[in-house]
Amino acid sequence: MFITDPVTILLLILLCLFLVNIFHGSKDNLYQNFPPGPKPLPIIGNMHILNLKRPCRTLIELSKKYGSVFSVQIGIQKMVVLCGYETVKDALVNYAEEFSERPDIPIFHRIIKGYGFLMFRQKNAMKLYINKSFFSGVLFAHGENWKVMRRFTITTLRDYGMGKKILENKINEEYAILEKKFKSFGGKPFENFTIMNGAVANIMMSIVLGHRFNYEDPVFLRLIHLITENVKLLGSPMVMLYNTFPSLMSWLPGSHKAILENSLETQTFIKEVITKSKQELDINNERTLIDRFLIKQQEEKQESTNYFSDENLTMIISNLFAAGMDTTSTTLRWALLLMMKYPEIQKNVQNEIEQVIGLAEPHTEHQKEMPYTNAVIHEIQRFANIVPTISHATAQDVTFKGYFLPKGTYVFLILTSVLRDEAHFEKPDEFYPQHFLDSNGRFVKNEAFLPFAAGKRSCAGENMTRMELFIFFTRLLQNFTFQAPPGAELDINPAVGFVTPPMPHSICAVPRTQDQTTKEKIH
Template identity: 55%
Template sequence: MDLATVLLTIILISIFAYFCSFGKYNKKNLPPGPRALPLFGNILTMDIGAPHKTFMKLAKQYGTVFTVHLGRSKFIVLCGYDTLKDALVNHAEAFSERAKVPIFTATSKGYGIVFSNGENWKVMRRFTLQTLRDYGMGKRTIEDRITQECDCLVQKLRSYEGRPFSDTTCIYAAVTNIIMSILLSKRYDYEDPTLLRLMSLICENIKLLSSPGVMLYNCYPNLAYYLTRAPKKIFKNINIFGDLIRESFTKQEQELDVNDQRNLIDAFLTKQREGKPESTQYYHNENLIMLVADLFGAGMETTSTTLRWGILLMMKYSEIQQKVHDEIERVMGSAQPQMEHRKEMPYTDAVIHEIQRLADLAPSGLYATAKDVTFRGYFIPQGTTVIALLHSALRDKDYFEKPDDFYPEHFLDSHGNFKKNEAFIPFSIGKRSCTGENLAKMELFLFFTSLLQNFTFRPPPGATLDLTPDRGFTNAPKPYEVCAIPRS
């Protein structure tokens, strides 16, 4: 069934529901926004593949706080770093909930950490932060694991002997092994069928989440589920992923020694056995499966995709790649890259930050108001979905001199020293900021410097380098091939 037929069917079936329910929203003192069409709202004027681009255009007309309607649902959009900081930090309690988007509500069922709310979210976030610290995040133990994986990745790239190859699978596998070491104390070969299956399930879902079918499902879940295939495929993938994870922690449960906990799953299973009220209320298997899925997906996708952007940008800007090579040679030589090197490598650090800024992996964060709030003169009711446009901060002209260019000098002062930029918020800010931020920063520095220490990255002869993001829930680069030329 094509999109036009789907839309026509929705019109015929839903028009009565629209007239019954759309007018119930209290429009008193809401932020301004474009006029909404009956039933569709503003969805027909949206760039479905890159909605953040539409929001940026609307911000020029309506300001940094405005209202849009997608289907029959109302959204408040926040643009610009100053506005985002005001909401997510200065009004943190009011903007602390996660939006109840139908596709995520259906897949997570309110469990895990990314899409949960209330006390469940607080308990899971507290447990996750503590356990990640216990099992190495920010410590030398996890740094050693990452450097070992860097060596494996370097050897894999050397095996291509400078021939063109696609870097997607090996980089995803290397990064996935880090989060799997924390979750399961296990490392997989890059060609391991189980690892490849887990990665393919997550990657396919990330693609599907930006599809027109899922957009329709989020606007009209009761109808679109039967009219489009994308939601069904996402649910099927989640169930398969859950079965694979359940099999893994079932084996660990049989071997569990509460006095010798090896990883996050061991720590969770130990909580189950404590016999406290929260042991059954929060530390149940459904929460464990979704927590592992959340950490696996976030731990795999963001860092690996940033590294792929980094390689693509190094090919595109060979003069910047050479400056990174020069700094690595001057500071590290042939020594194994370590986190302690970062303070001596301001240019490389600036390049990594600029890769993250320009990659813009998660252009929008989805929030909801935990209570009624008056924000910047507008009344926003409790439970309203809020789109925090992180893209607008990373491209904020008030903070970045050349927001649309790859310009590492955004993070360097006039003396060549690294300087922080407060509008650099790829991990978001406030209560819902990324729990794995410190781990991701360590991975990016160690993987990136190891790769640039060992290789010069060049495009295959005759290749055209396209910096336009591929369509997906995250801004991944389009598939490309690279030649990794050994430097020694």
């Protein structure tokens, strides 16, 4: 017999939360010499003081009071927050092994295991089985499984061209198609969200699937929509509430439900691709990342391990599509917006392109000869700050900065506080390419430039992203001047999302003809 009275259900939920809170309080002996922080309230912890849409803003403000290492409590979950370059780098580099784990986040449990493989439905009821040792993929995997899958992914990406000429050629080929698409608008306003996502996604598609998609392909557009919508929704207040009170929020509608439905559809597409790849697999003719994984899967049958499972392959592909597409395309969209906002900087980049490359096809080795363009790209990444926070967990008990953090402690690292550290950037809140230039106009590295994080969980596709950003950005400014639509006000505040994109906007891509380029060079 089921209880259907909503008041009774609510009272039971509150009672459960109260009992859990008491039980959690009994573990306080684990948190002796724990970092200081604001006093939490029962059940909700410190949620009442957080900006739920932009929590890192609240956390940075709290760091001014409590220091670069402090704690907050979200619901009943205690977590440690690390702010500023020195502290974040110390944790990720000098304590790399100790901070190498990922926390258990409910929404990712449901994405990775719930909807993908270990959930079944019976008479409208859902049952979820979670086993941390089977957490698949790369981004949120744990332990030895994560190590094996990360090693496979990095090695395969490198072998398929990451940082090499073969990948550079793929990017230039994709750019040629992107250029035609931009020119088709004839300099009139258009929204570049889907187009940029499509261009960047096709680079990863060529590695994973062995082919590219047309930008108008409905299957391709649907897949891009599912991934980008999930990346956006993961930063929503409803998802934070779900991660805090999963049992309660499972009964309520909201963006967390949309994420799970989108993930199911994405995984269904991927599993169909895997099935087809198995049917067409030729172990003597490896063509894609999927082929290599499936060959490893066959080899593994002779061993006692089960790392090369269909579940891991599905999540690796999903991770690569999300991380490899959305972050790079979002950065490029920020790049074009900032060039429209600061036309004099755009003009300086174009002048350097003309002096070093002219009308030839750019290659990565040109970057060394282009200090200003290199500085602008770095400043775009710093200013855009598209991944403001990253989540880690302690893999073992550790004493850090004089505080004791027990194994499994949820650690929140604020990359915003690194990329806008006043001790390392002269004008942290402004778009200022001189952050990466010396007084003679030469490019200089800045140690606080950590958009890809650092340590054992740093971005696996960093070299690929750097190559994509340089070639796409350079070729776009080589062939177009980007302007705001007539009368448009350009807003360079970030939108809300797990990855923070620019606010919705349109662009005008005005072609730069050879005659115009020559005249501009003369004058």
